[in-house]
Amino acid sequence: MEFLQHFGGVFEPLSFMLLLGGTIGGLILGATPGLSPTMAVALLIPFTFQLPATQGLILLGAAYTATVAGGAVSAILLKIPGAPANIATSLDGHAMASTGRGTQALHVSFLASGVGGVVGVLLLIFLTPVLSRWALAFGPSHLFWMAILGVTVIGSLDSRSFVKGLLSGCLGLWLSMIGYDDIQGAQRFIFHDSLTGGVNIITALIGIFAIPQVIEMLARGRCEHKVSTVSVHRQSLLESLKLLLANGRALSIGTFVGSIIGLIPGVGGQIAGLLAYDQTRKFSNDPDSFGKGNPAGVIAAESANNAMVGPSLVPLLTLSIPGSPTAAVLLGGLLIHGIFPGSDLFDNYPDVAWTFINSMLIGQILMVIFGIWVASHAARVAHVPPPIMAAAVTILALFGSYSVQQSMGDVYIMLALGVGMYLLEKVGFSAAPLVLGLILGPIAEANFIQGSMIANAMNGPAEYFLSGTLNLLLLILVLASIGWSFFSTHLANRRARNLSNTAEVSLES
Amino acid sequence: MRKRYIGTALLAVSTLLGTTQTMADDYPERPVSLMVSYGAGGATDFQARLVSMMANNENYLGEPIVVINKPGAGGRVGWNWFASDAEADGYTLAAYNVPHFIAQSIEGGVRYDADSFEPIANWGADPAVVVVAADSEFNSIQELLAYAVENPGKVTVSGAGLYVGHHIAALQIQKAIGGKLAYIPTKGGGAAAMKAVIAGNVVAGINNLSDAYRAREAGNVKILAVADTQRSEQFLPDVPTLMEAGYEVDNASVNYRGFMVPAGTPTSVIDFLASRVPEMFSDPKVAEQMAAGGSGVQVMSREEVHAMWAARQETLNDLLANL
Numbered sequence A: 001m002e003f004l005q006h007f008g009g010v011f012e013p014l015s016f017m018l019l020l021g022g023t024i025g026g027l028i029l030g031a032t033p034g035l036s037p038t039m040a041v042a043l044l045i046p047f048t049f050q051l052p053a054t055q056g057l058i059l060l061g062a063a064y065t066a067t068v069a070g071g072a073v074s075a076i077l078l079k080i081p082g083a084p085a086n087i088a089t090s091l092d093g094h095a096m097a098s099t100g101r102g103t104q105a106l107h108v109s110f111l112a113s114g115v116g117g118v119v120g121v122l123l124l125i126f127l128t129p130v131l132s133r134w135a136l137a138f139g140p141s142h143l144f145w146m147a148i149l150g151v152t153v154i155g156s157l158d159s160r161s162f163v164k165g166l167l168s169g170c171l172g173l174w175l176s177m178i179g180y181d182d183i184q185g186a187q188r189f190i191f192h193d194s195l196t197g198g199v200n201i202i203t204a205l206i207g208i209f210a211i212p213q214v215i216e217m218l219a220r221g222r223c224e225h226k227v228s229t230v231s232v233h234r235q236s237l238l239e240s241l242k243l244l245l246a247n248g249r250a251l252s253i254g255t256f257v258g259s260i261i262g263l264i265p266g267v268g269g270q271i272a273g274l275l276a277y278d279q280t281r282k283f284s285n286d287p288d289s290f291g292k293g294n295p296a297g298v299i300a301a302e303s304a305n306n307a308m309v310g311p312s313l314v315p316l317l318t319l320s321i322p323g324s325p326t327a328a329v330l331l332g333g334l335l336i337h338g339i340f341p342g343s344d345l346f347d348n349y350p351d352v353a354w355t356f357i358n359s360m361l362i363g364q365i366l367m368v369i370f371g372i373w374v375a376s377h378a379a380r381v382a383h384v385p386p387p388i389m390a391a392a393v394t395i396l397a398l399f400g401s402y403s404v405q406q407s408m409g410d411v412y413i414m415l416a417l418g419v420g421m422y423l424l425e426k427v428g429f430s431a432a433p434l435v436l437g438l439i440l441g442p443i444a445e446a447n448f449i450q451g452s453m454i455a456n457a458m459n460g461p462a463e464y465f466l467s468g469t470l471n472l473l474l475l476i477l478v479l480a481s482i483g484w485s486f487f488s489t490h491l492a493n494r495r496a497r498n499l500s501n502t503a504e505v506s507l508e509s
Numbered sequence B: 001m002r003k004r005y006i007g008t009a010l011l012a013v014s015t016l017l018g019t020t021q022t023m024a025d026d027y028p029e030r031p032v033s034l035m036v037s038y039g040a041g042g043a044t045d046f047q048a049r050l051v052s053m054m055a056n057n058e059n060y061l062g063e064p065i066v067v068i069n070k071p072g073a074g075g076r077v078g079w080n081w082f083a084s085d086a087e088a089d090g091y092t093l094a095a096y097n098v099p100h101f102i103a104q105s106i107e108g109g110v111r112y113d114a115d116s117f118e119p120i121a122n123w124g125a126d127p128a129v130v131v132v133a134a135d136s137e138f139n140s141i142q143e144l145l146a147y148a149v150e151n152p153g154k155v156t157v158s159g160a161g162l163y164v165g166h167h168i169a170a171l172q173i174q175k176a177i178g179g180k181l182a183y184i185p186t187k188g189g190g191a192a193a194m195k196a197v198i199a200g201n202v203v204a205g206i207n208n209l210s211d212a213y214r215a216r217e218a219g220n221v222k223i224l225a226v227a228d229t230q231r232s233e234q235f236l237p238d239v240p241t242l243m244e245a246g247y248e249v250d251n252a253s254v255n256y257r258g259f260m261v262p263a264g265t266p267t268s269v270i271d272f273l274a275s276r277v278p279e280m281f282s283d284p285k286v287a288e289q290m291a292a293g294g295s296g297v298q299v300m301s302r303e304e305v306h307a308m309w310a311a312r313q314e315t316l317n318d319l320l321a322n323l
Helices: A013-031 A037-048 A053-077 A084-098 A102-136 A140-157 A162-177 A201-220 A237-246 A248-262 A268-283 A295-307 A314-319 A325-335 A350-377 A386-405 A408-426 A431-457 A461-466 A469-501 B002-026 B043-051 B073-084 B100-107 B141-150 B165-177 B189-198 B209-217 B267-281 B284-292 B302-321
Strands: B032-036 B065-069 B092-098 B117-126 B128-133 B156-159 B182-185 B204-208 B221-227 B255-262 B297-300
Touching: A013 A037, A013 A053, A013 A350, A037 A053, A037 A325, A037 B043, A053 A084, A053 A102, A053 A295, A053 A325, A053 A350, A084 A102, A084 A201, A084 A268, A084 A295, A084 A431, A102 A237, A102 A248, A102 A295, A102 A314, A102 A350, A140 A162, A140 A268, A140 A431, A140 A461, A140 A469, A162 A408, A162 A431, A201 A386, A201 A408, A201 A431, A237 A248, A237 A295, A248 A268, A248 A295, A268 A295, A268 A431, A314 A325, A314 B189, A386 A408, A408 A431, A431 A461, A431 B156, A431 B182, A461 A469, B032 B043, B032 B073, B043 B065, B043 B092, B043 B117, B043 B255, B043 B284, B073 B092, B073 B100, B092 B100, B092 B117, B092 B302, B100 B165, B100 B302, B117 B267, B117 B302, B128 B141, B128 B165, B128 B189, B128 B209, B141 B165, B141 B221, B156 B165, B156 B189, B165 B182, B165 B204, B165 B221, B165 B302, B189 B204, B189 B209, B189 B221, B204 B209, B204 B221, B209 B221, B255 B267, B255 B297, B255 B302, B267 B297, B284 B297, B297 B302
Parallel strands: B032 B065, B032 B092, B156 B182, B156 B204
Antiparallel strands: B092 B255, B117 B255, B117 B297, B128 B204, B128 B221
């Protein structure tokens, strides 16, 4: 209960102002496409040079928490996920927004983020020593199976067609191979200079999600009045709260999956949201409603990606290993004040460490409050006429993709991917599996090659990848996930046949 | 009509000439950007931001330095851009990492070599060290390398990618013992390589001195040797160099970081920077922040960096020739 003694530090005037500033700023940065949590934190580091260690960390911690949640705003209203963590949010979130439930989507997204986030930070507070061993348990072979587990989700992410989902996933895997390969030193598919560094995931997200929308808006433009943009009506917070409680299962699956996966260095944040989303759908009574505006999808995704924030810092704070790019940036922020994170951090700098963690706890709550406040203003986005909206999204997309690594090459990649995706969507492919392939490709590949190299120095790949409890457990999960996909498709087909055979309304549903 | 065109053209040319003239005299008259070819938050980025924070001081540049990141392909993206697209007017500096960019130019497939750039000054040196997990059976570098000689290819060694300091150190150790290590490059830099050591995924690792020092303070690793010509008196006075331990490994793998400009930058600008930048690196405030971060400071002048680049080029040509 040591952390309770350090709550006072959070409420000192300067600290609290920084916490507020970091939260509000983080929400805005997070909602801007292209500004990922990592970049937001990196941009803030110079500001912390002048601050004492504790206050500097409060600012960074608050910004980290809020940017992760802020990404949901653009995912829901614009269908542009601010970061990979928000991809799953956009699936149902934007569908809700286009059917007039935008405010509700934002409400449940922030409430779910808050619940997930608080649980995640509590785990960090109480279970850090236990969890740090779990974070180290994952070697290359386990991370490879984790990535494959993610790949099994690909086919089912596309609600329209299993085969087209898999094909988009493969396309994503291929895109992820472009560029210089750090492990084998090979240059792959580099036909143009701007491809040397490969396809950046943030650039790809912006292109794949934003550009098809812009083209769609412009294509329908003036000639039709029925342009599908979001509509946001006033909706009561109480209703949203009830909706959240009614989806307790989605909330608990999201929080659980997010906090477990957030721990694993190098994988966590990016796929936590998607895996939680997929699990929630598999356990749902009505899997077909996902992707069409089911609030459970938003709740699962957002609770997962914020639950991951706390545990993702466990390897950093106890082992001094940054488990995610954002944690690496936070490490820089700690070092600058002469604080070396490690197992003795909590003994040597208890006030700094605990105030930092407490500020993240309070930050989660502030984030919910301000997020809901943002939601009430989001209605204005809905009143923007489509042509202006299209122009605004284009500007955001251009600015966002350039700012990722100050490269015009990225802007061209973004535009090319966007136009390509528009054409693919016309023939029934969808964006989410493609992006998942792009994210998982490098994780699976790097860990497979590293694992094979290590295995060669040991007793061969078969033993390395297929023995040990954790390997087998993950392998079983992979097989179960594939099996379930086939089984549920089979069930759905039979149900569809039954429905068409008998004109009566099925009693089951 | 035509006369007017010619007149305008002449005017334009003379203005251009005029600006280049005054540019060199008044340099710098606007903020200077510093390209870092690694991502925000990495060690190079972090240190580059630290050492350039005093640039605004009248005794140094009198203008702020703005860091821009162009990460990708182990630094190749940024340095390719710097060699062919950056304006050689002194307003675009870049951070160099030696031996990385020299090794990459020897490997090929990039648009730069040591002649594409003009060094300004060096700010830091981060030697590679050999680490094993805290519970490893190996307690000295001799034990580890003797085992490696007996079991060729069985000692897995993690490091941050190919053609970086860690890789060079592994190659030099292999050459020195006449044996074979299984070098495992990781994606995600030194942190991922260090995690592989601590978690026991690999037998040993080669990593940055600064990160290894922190990992040892945290009780996670043992540091067996430093790949440098002298011990690190500041951080690891008790750890021997590989040379002291009896292995023919010099400082070719030490990660040197500093400022450079594209070849073709006006001499007056280079001279100005070469006189001011080392002073800026030596500022007590910079030194204090660098020491707090556990980063080794080594300020070197333009001439010293020139000599260091040339020496690296020679060693690496030999070492990488038979790869």
